[in-house]
Amino acid sequence: MSKQDFLLEEFKHRHQRVRTRMAQNNLELLIVIAPTNIQYLIGSRTKSYQEFQCLLFPIEPDKPLTVLTRLAEVAEYTDLSLADEVYGWGGREPEDPIDILQDLMQPRDYLKRRIGLEVPYYYLSVPDHAKIQGMLGGTTVVDATRLIEDLKLVKSSAEIAYVRRAAEIANAAMQVAQNAMVEGATECEVAGAVYHTLLAQGGDSPASPLNLVSGDRSCFAHGAPTERALRRGDSINIEFGGAYKRYCTTIGRQFCIGQPDDRLLEVYEIVRGACDACIELMTPGTPAVVPHDVAKKIIADHGFDTNRVHTSGYGIAPGYPPSWGESIHMFGDSEYLLESGMNLSVEPPVFIHEERLGVRLIDNILITEDGPELLTSYNRDLIVL
Numbered sequence: 593m594s595k596q597d598f599l600l601e602e603f604k605h606r607h608q609r610v611r612t613r614m615a616q617n618n619l620e621l622l623i624v625i626a627p628t629n630i631q632y633l634i635g636s637r638t639k640s641y642q643e644f645q646c647l648l649f650p651i652e653p654d655k656p657l658t659v660l661t662r663l664a665e666v667a668e669y670t671d672l673s674l675a676d677e678v679y680g681w682g683g684r685e686p687e688d689p690i691d692i693l694q695d696l697m698q699p700r701d702y703l704k705r706r707i708g709l710e711v712p713y714y715y716l717s718v719p720d721h722a723k724i725q726g727m728l729g730g731t732t733v734v735d736a737t738r739l740i741e742d743l744k745l746v747k748s749s750a751e752i753a754y755v756r757r758a759a760e761i762a763n764a765a766m767q768v769a770q771n772a773m774v775e776g777a778t779e780c781e782v783a784g785a786v787y788h789t790l791l792a793q794g795g796d797s798p799a800s801p802l803n804l805v806s807g808d809r810s811c812f813a814h815g816a817p818t819e820r821a822l823r824r825g826d827s828i829n830i831e832f833g834g835a836y837k838r839y840c841t842t843i844g845r846q847f848c849i850g851q852p853d854d855r856l857l858e859v860y861e862i863v864r865g866a867c868d869a870c871i872e873l874m875t876p877g878t879p880a881v882v883p884h885d886v887a888k889k890i891i892a893d894h895g896f897d898t899n900r901v902h903t904s905g906y907g908i909a910p911g912y913p914p915s916w917g918e919s920i921h922m923f924g925d926s927e928y929l930l931e932s933g934m935n936l937s938v939e940p941p942v943f944i945h946e947e948r949l950g951v952r953l954i955d956n957i958l959i960t961e962d963g964p965e966l967l968t969s970y971n972r973d974l975i976v977l
Contacts, residue, residue, distance in 0.1 A: 595635030595674050597837050598750055603674060606633060607653065609743050614651050620705040622649040622736055623724075626712040627912040628838075629740040633657070636673035637796075637838065640665040641912050643682070644689040644720050647675070648702065655700075660693055690723040703728065708736025714914060741919050745907055746933035752958065754839035755908075755935050758795070759956065759967040762834030762843045765789040766970045769830055773847055773977055779804050779817035786832055796835040799911025803831040803844075808948040813901055813941065824850045831954050838910040842937050843968040844954025847975045855949065859896070859942050860974045863951045866890040866940045870904055870922070874957050874964040876932045884922040887940040896942045904940040908956055934959045935967070 595603070610633065614622060624630050627641040633649060640661045648658040656676035659669050663683030670678050679696060681689040697703050707728060711721060725733070747755060765786050772785040783802050790798065805815035806828040822828065831844035846860055866887040873883040884904040891900050907918030920928045922936065930936075936959070941952035953972060958965040 595672060597635065597754075602748060602750060603633070603635070606743075610649070610740055611651050611653070613739055613743060614708065617708065617734065617736070617739065618706060619708040619734060619736065619739075620651050621702050622708045622739070623647075623710060624649050624740065625710040625716050626737075626741070627715060628744070628910050629710065630659070631838065631910065632740060632744055634659070634674040636669050636675075638665040638668045638672075640669075641715050644717070646693065648696070648700075650702075658696060660689060660696060662689075688723075690720060690727060693724070694727050697727075703731055706732045706734070708734050708739060710737045710740075711735060712737060715912075738919055744909065745918060745920055745928075746931050747935060748933075751839060752933065752935075754837050755841060755956075755958065756967065757836040758834040758839050758841040759969075760834070761790060761793045761795045761836060762832070762841045762968060763970045764793060765832065765834060766830075766843055766845055769845075770847065770975060770977070773822060773828060773849065775824055775849060776821055778819050778821050779806055780819055782822075782830070783817040786830075790832070790834055794836070796838060798833050798835055799838075799840055799913055799916040800833060803829075805829050805950070811943050811945045811948045811950045813943050813950065813952070822849060827852065827856050827949065827951075829950060829952055831952070833908075833911065833916055835911060835916075838912070840908050840911045840916040841935070841956045841967055842908055842916065842954055843956070843970060844939060844952055845970065845972075845975060846951055846953060847977055849977045851976060852974060855947070856951070857974065859944075859949065859951045860953075862891060862894045862896065863940065863942055863953055864972070864974075866904075867938050867953050867955065870938050870940060871955070871957055871964050871966070874930055874936065874938075874959055876930060876959060876961060878930045880920060880922045880926040880928040880930055881924060883938075884924065884926070884940075887922075887938075888924075891940060891942060896944075899942045899944050900940060901943050902939060902941050902952070905936050905938040905957075908935045908937055930959050932959050932961050 663680030666680040907920040943950035
């Protein structure tokens with residue numbers, strides 16, 4: 593995502609919504625750290641999430657938007673983002689970015705403000721968080737990790753267009769995966785064909801690695817591809833995400849080389865039934881826990897509740913490694929309501945370690961006023977090769 597991916601009016605609308613939420617929470621400044629949230633506000637597609645970076649987002653529209661990033665990304669932020677000021681750290685010599693952050697905040701009197709601080713799971717180290725807390729010791733600091741995140745859950749029409757393109761890329765790559773699944777081919781060779789297709793269609797590098805398991809490995813929920821050669825009788829599960837301008841659509845399908853045995857068919861039908869029932873209930877205004885409860889019951893009624901090792905589904909966002917996930921989950925403790933414009937995965941699985949067997953069907957659903965729209969249109973049957 594860069595400032596070139598959306599009209600300026602869309603960014604202005606985002607700024608207005610965030611500042612309204614800041615006012616509701618009596619916040620004067622946000623320290624934005626999650627890369628998806630930084631890009632949501634100012635654009636750019638930099639890799640700087642690997643090191644400390646932040647955006648200082650003041651409540652006043654006339655104050656500058658200030659980015660602190662590693663030195664190597666200053667040029668890209670300057671050219672491709674809406675940041676008014678871009679400062680770099682490190683690169684030529686060791687520097688502590690929190691010291692530089694303090695130097696940026698002091699002359700602006702930001703250290704006297706009521707501050708909202710993001711503390712995302714992946715992008716803020718424990719030592720850096722401790723240093724920031726020490727630096728802000730004399731100010732009022734509020735956890736603002738979900739402030740922007742919750743506003744982003746409902747996608748604009750421009751964002752939905754990118755989600756749809758990502759779905760096209762994912763569907764095409766699944767056809768390539770199917771074509772590559774022949775006896776003797778390795779899991780890595782299948783994965784390589786998929787990665788080639790994802791990028792060759794103009795997509796981005798996936799925000800999360802491809803999962804591919806076969807044979808005895810099919811009981812692993814997130815197994816990476818290996819040099820194992822595919823054999824007749826193998827059950828195969830593959831999951832990956834297509835991405836376009838960082839917007840993601842995820843897909844997972846179940847394959848079998850040769851006729852599947854009765855146990856695989858039985859488990860697949862249960863998982864497929866749970867997915868279908870979940871999707872049917874994904875309508876605006878529905879509590880996110882309701883589709884989950886229905887999928888959970890179907891799996892439990894067949895005796896596999898302890899083998900349901902994964903959430904029933906979650907929001908799919910513009911993605912940066914290692915995740916494309918959003919905070920909304922269809923799970924037992926969810927407080928969210930589904931809204932038109934949300935994009936969520938559906939993937940209640942069954943993995944039976946002792947039987948070396950696993951089944952998961954993954955689809956992405958766009959919530960619309962007319963009901964759930966299936967974005968991942970590729971064959972949802974147990975695909976026999």
